[in-house]
Amino acid sequence: MIAHRGASGYLPEHTLQAKALAYSMGADYLEQDVVATKDEQLVVLHDIHLDRVTDVARHFPGRQRSDGRYYVRDFSLDEIRLLEVHDRTNADGSLVYPKRPKSVSEEYRVHTFSEELAYIAELQANFGRPVGVYAEIKSPAWHRQEGIDITPLFLSALSEHGYEAHADPVYVQCFDDEELRRVREVHNSALKLVQLIGDNRWGEAATDFDELRTAEGLRRLARTVDGIGPWVNFLYRIDRDQRIEDSGLVSAAHQQGLAVHPFTFRDDDLPPGFGSFAELMQFAVDELSVDGLFTDFPDLAVGHHGQAAT
Numbered sequence: 519m520i521a522h523r524g525a526s527g528y529l530p531e532h533t534l535q536a537k538a539l540a541y542s543m544g545a546d547y548l549e550q551d552v553v554a555t556k557d558e559q560l561v562v563l564h565d566i567h568l569d570r571v572t573d574v575a576r577h578f579p580g581r582q583r584s585d586g587r588y589y590v591r592d593f594s595l596d597e598i599r600l601l602e603v604h605d606r607t608n609a610d611g612s613l614v615y616p617k618r619p620k621s622v623s624e625e626y627r628v629h630t631f632s633e634e635l636a637y638i639a640e641l642q643a644n645f646g647r648p649v650g651v652y653a654e655i656k657s658p659a660w661h662r663q664e665g666i667d668i669t670p671l672f673l674s675a676l677s678e679h680g681y682e683a684h685a686d687p688v689y690v691q692c693f694d695d696e697e698l699r700r701v702r703e704v705h706n707s708a709l710k711l712v713q714l715i716g717d718n719r720w721g722e723a724a725t726d727f728d729e730l731r732t733a734e735g736l737r738r739l740a741r742t743v744d745g746i747g748p749w750v751n752f753l754y755r756i757d758r759d760q761r762i763e764d765s766g767l768v769s770a771a772h773q774q775g776l777a778v779h780p781f782t783f784r785d786d787d788l789p790p791g792f793g794s795f796a797e798l799m800q801f802a803v804d805e806l807s808v809d810g811l812f813t814d815f816p817d818l819a820v821g822h823h824g825q826a827a828t
């Protein structure tokens with residue numbers, strides 16, 4: 519089970535506190551999203567923007583671009599370290615997940631990818647339980663337009679912390695299928711790779727996600743990657759009687775030897791047709807036999823005792 523941005527159902531996403539909590543809850547993998555600063559440092563943040571999870575506008579008024587957004591790429595690491603991280607908000611400042619515990623500490627900060635990898639090593643050394651790394655290269659094509667190729671920096675950070683071999687406890691994830699091919703063929707990385715599969719309307723990459731979900735798309739993917747990370751909504755359809763029906767994606771991927779790790783299992787934001795987190799787990803884990811899953815609520819996923827282990 520992969521702790522999506524840490525135990526983000528309880529503490530602000532991607533803070534070290536959220537990672538420690540996820541670890542203590544029994545997560546098998548801790549997720550990192552990786553973006554680049556102005557001075558080419560890699561930091562752990564979900565967005566290429568700072569404004570939905572930090573108080574950047576208060577510290578740096580006027581530093582937004584013409585679209586009104588504050589970009590990580592426009593700030594140095596030292597500047598970003600001044601920011602306080604808070605619960606995720608919408609553009610109007612309202613909370614995205616209003617039912618979650620409110621963060622109150624001023625000690626939530628942004629950290630680098632390398633700092634998180636060192637922290638994960640420390641957790642394992644102190645508490646003895648192994649935990650894996652599940653890191654995402656965010657918007658590589660956008661970063662290149664901004665004058666930086668983040669992938670070599672990303673792979674070097676992993677390698678400096680001892681993640682190099684296929685068997686190492688790490689997955690590299692990306693929405694951009696071309697970038698994953700570069701990771702494998704140009705950078706000759708042996709690491710396990712996961713193709714994220716979203717909705718084409720999200721505009722996450724130039725990738726055609728509808729095509730990737732076809733038998734031919736999956737067959738082609740299997741030449742490069744070890745698994746897929748599909749949006750959970752792609753695992754099922756709702757039939758005329760409002761019943762959940764398997765879309766066949768998991769078995770089609772399994773036929774190509776691909777692992778399947780769907781995202782994102784949220785107790786307070788269930789996909790249509792599911793009445794509870796337990797029902798969603800029962801369907802994905804017990805019926806479809808997914809190989810792993812991304813969740814904001816690691817404790818609930820660990821607490822699921824179905825037929826198959828996650």
Ligand code: CA
Nearest residue numbers: 549550551654
């Ligand atoms: Ca991610």
